[in-house]
Amino acid sequence: MTRFTRRTTAFAAAGIAAFTLTGCGAGAGPGAPDSGTGAPSGSATEDARKGSAAEGGLEVGGAWIPEPANPATAAGYLTVRNVGDRDDALVDAETPAAGTTEVHTTVTADSGAKTMEAVERAPVPAGGELVLESGSYHLMLMELPEDLSAGDTVALTLHFESGTEIDVDTPVLER
Numbered sequence: 404m405t406r407f408t409r410r411t412t413a414f415a416a417a418g419i420a421a422f423t424l425t426g427c428g429a430g431a432g433p434g435a436p437d438s439g440t441g442a443p444s445g446s447a448t449e450d451a452r453k454g455s456a457a458e459g460g461l462e463v464g465g466a467w468i469p470e471p472a473n474p475a476t477a478a479g480y481l482t483v484r485n486v487g488d489r490d491d492a493l494v495d496a497e498t499p500a501a502g503t504t505e506v507h508t509t510v511t512a513d514s515g516a517k518t519m520e521a522v523e524r525a526p527v528p529a530g531g532e533l534v535l536e537s538g539s540y541h542l543m544l545m546e547l548p549e550d551l552s553a554g555d556t557v558a559l560t561l562h563f564e565s566g567t568e569i570d571v572d573t574p575v576l577e578r
């Protein structure tokens with residue numbers, strides 16, 4: 404709990420706006436004409452390049468990282484399908500490609516401004532799915548030791564509340 408609070412504070416100090424515009428894609432809209440429009444469906448070619456893996460009743464698909472506009476941070480998007488009969492939740496993620504990886508959600512303030520917050524769990528209900536995408540839950544990769552470019556592959560490990568761990572090779576793709 405302490406760690407969570409401290410991270411939230413750190414975001415405020417570092418400037419949430421910068422992350423919002425460059426890290427998450429949460430600010431996609433009129434000012435970002437190149438992002439978002441085809442994201443939910445994507446092309447068949449692009450989908451084939453995305454990462455997938457399965458373990459313990461959980462299936463991960465459509466894993467990808469948009470090539471970061473800001474070299475300091477990157478977002479990770481994927482879908483987790485729970486084909487088991489037990490509720491689960493994504494609680495953590497890690498990769499050698501980032502010093503810190505967090506599970507974030509996107510919140511809309513009364514003003515309409517979108518910011519993001521670290522969460523301790525993102526639910527994956529039995530028979531349901533968790534979608535990590537721009538403007539919603541997503542992974543936040545921070546403190547990148549090296550720049551990520553389209554064509555790179557990131558070894559991502561997802562940790563679930565049930566104890567299940569899933570490794571998924573996640574490609575960096577152009578936005």
Ligand SMILES: [Cu+2]
Binds near residue numbers: 519542543
């Ligand atoms: Cu984020």
